[in-house]
Amino acid sequence: MFKALLLTKSDDGKLSCAVTDLDESQLPAGEVLVQVAYSTLNYKDGLAITGHAPVVRSYPMVPGIDFAGTVLESSDARYQRGDAVLLNGWGVGEGHWGGLAQRARVKADWLVPLPAGLTLQQTMALGTAGYTAMLCVMALRGQGVTPERGPVLVTGGNGGVGSIAIALLSRLGFTVHASTGRMNEADHLRALGAAELVDRAVLNAPGKPLQKERWAAAVDSVGSHTLVNVCASLRYGGVVAACGLAQGMDFPATMAPFILRGVTLAGVDSVMAPYARRVQAWSRLAAELPADVLARNTRTIGLADAPAVAAQLLAGQVRGRVVVDVNG
Structure with a gap:
């Protein structure tokens, strides 16, 4: 039993x-x-x-x-x-x-x-959220995103995917901006590696098809209007790794960011990812995320x-x- x-x-x-x-x-x-x-x-x-x-x-x-x-x-x-x-x-x-x-x-x-270097408990401190965050980082790097291209936005910064993505990206040398609805958690997000905070309200309502170019790339676990506004605010040639739908699974967007700024929307799936990619993601998590960051x-x-x-x-x-x- x-x-x-x-x-x-x-x-x-x-x-x-x-x-x-x-x-x-x-x-x-x-x-x-x-x-x-x-x-x-x-x-x-x-x-x-x-x-x-x-x-x-x-x-x-x-x-x-x-x-x-x-x-x-x-x-x-x-x-x-x-x-x-x-x-x-x-x-x-x-x-x-x-x-x-x-x-x-x-x-x-x-x-x-x-993975070598992780305990059973640490793997679940990462869990599917941390594993998905690494898949998003791998997707951005696979599209040629480098720290020199500009800041990277992470939406849902206090969530599982968002918090791990902030830590991973900052330790790879990226300037990370974190979107959150809990600005009282600013100290925690900055400790993870966020250089700037963005109030969730700026992104979660309908916005213009094209907006001021702010970010070189993004990791989005929110979807819906948030993802639309992120795409509309990416710099020319920007990339967003989309992996979640906390706000909704709709995508009420226009083609403007994609055909006028060459934006790439890269979908990230963690459920059916092939074995080799899983092993790569977990090996990188073991190597790139310090245990003290995970514990906090x-x-x-x-x-x-x-x-x-x-x-x-x-x-x-x-x-x-x-x-x-x-x-x-």
Whole structure:
């Protein structure tokens, strides 16, 4: 038996969420059984746990789109008992039972070995948010963005993706501007590496198709009008790595930034990214983000605390990253 956060839905559509004792025989199919040590709360987990958006595709469901732990059993030769592994994405926590539990059974193809230089807890202090932030940084660098081209904007600066993106970019020599709706967190954002703060209200309402050229590039996890205004404010040849939709999945834009300023909109997907890119991203995270920065940006909670903190996350009341100790 093991403990898990289990989501159920009644015939009348009422969602319930509770820590429940489950048997290993109830786990879905997969080649690898993992003793989970840590999971985390991401925006998508918040949506699943609160039911604010239909991200869960079947019930009952164990949420948690990522986890880190140790292999207990494996029918795949790539993994042996005792191997330390982590997982991000692949529909785990949406269509396949996820990481907010003490056990998980998954496909071997979904796993990545623990990167050298990181502990299991540190990988979840990064989590899918940190991994996605690195994918965004890799996308910008792949488009030729360098510090000499000018400042880079990071939207959702206090969120998981935003906070890690600020830290990564500043340590690569970029001048980072951070957009946030919580200007009272200025000291925290500057400690991460933000040189200038931008009030979220400047970006989240409808704006002109072309605006003053401010940024050479951007990392956006917000979408909707924010992403439109970011594109309209990029310098000639600017690039935005778009990875989220906290404000909305709509994009009410014009073609003006793309055909008059040569702006590039680079979509970043973390869910189905191929194995080689995942390994590259995690290796770079291990090498480029100091442990003290990670510690300052992270807090740890227990499994029973996850529902309340998930609601706080969606309300914009959570700073940085939240690690869930599933055995705590």
